[in-house]
Amino acid sequence: MEDKIQKNERYIYQTTKKIITKLMGNQDSSSTKAILANLRNSIGKDFGGSIAIWPIMLEYMPDEFIGKSVELSFGEKAVLNTMQLYALYKQGNRELKENNSENGNIGVTFSRLRVRYKEESKTPLDRRFNTMITATTYDELLYHLRQMIGILKSKSKGDIYMDFPKLSEDLYWFMRGKEESLRISWSREYYRNRNENAEHRKGDNDEKQ
Numbered sequence: 001m002e003d004k005i006q007k008n009e010r011y012i013y014q015t016t017k018k019i020i021t022k023l024m025g026n027q028d029s030s031s032t033k034a035i036l037a038n039l040r041n042s043i044g045k046d047f048g049g050s051i052a053i054w055p056i057m058l059e060y061m062p063d064e065f066i067g068k069s070v071e072l073s074f075g076e077k078a079v080l081n082t083m084q085l086y087a088l089y090k091q092g093n094r095e096l097k098e099n100n101s102e103n104g105n106i107g108v109t110f111s112r113l114r115v116r117y118k119e120e121s122k123t124p125l126d127r128r129f130n131t132m133i134t135a136t137t138y139d140e141l142l143y144h145l146r147q148m149i150g151i152l153k154s155k156s157k158g159d160i161y162m163d164f165p166k167l168s169e170d171l172y173w174f175m176r177g178k179e180e181s182l183r184i185s186w187s188r189e190y191y192r193n194r195n196e197n198a199e200h201r202k203g204d205n206d207e208k209q
Helices: 002-025 030-041 047-059 074-090 106-114 119-133 138-156 164-175 179-208
Strands: none
Touching: 002 030, 002 047, 002 074, 002 164, 030 047, 030 074, 047 074, 074 138, 074 164, 106 119, 106 138, 106 179, 119 138, 119 179, 138 164, 164 179
16 A cells, blocks of 8 residues: 555656656746646646646646545545645746755745745744745645745745655655644754854855954
8 A cells, every 4th residue: 555655646746746847848938828827726726627727737647646526536636735835925026946956844935035035024023934835734834835935935936946746745744744844854954054054154154264
């Protein structure tokens, strides 16, 4: 059973990556803009509210990954919700590009955002991050993710890469009851990168003395 779950996890990553690659390869077309708009408009709606974006999503999903009832499977939800978040981040960020050298979970992404804040402004971001990762329900996590991505979009102008395929994997595992291990992983990356940046700044200051 665990092998099947892990196989589905790989499908989730690959499916999300293929969808994003296709959209980025034709990002100026009217069809891509319509898909992204439909993704944003589908946020918070039931299955019927997201029908318009299913053709591109189902194109890359293996048959065993597709749900068999009116309820979305964990995999379908993970990919759909990730693509909705991608569409939010992509809005207004025309030059947003994938950067394979910066892959990592959301802790890595938001740590890079954190270093752009003045010292006195980091505490509110830390508080928001901690509230997000300690969400007790999946819907609560998505709500806080949308808030954090809004901040990321505002501050980064699209030059901080978020590994959306990895995020889709993490959302899948959150729904499978792995919340605690995800919280630990996200926190480690968020604060580890913060400490590394602090050490780099200290080294630079030492060299100047």
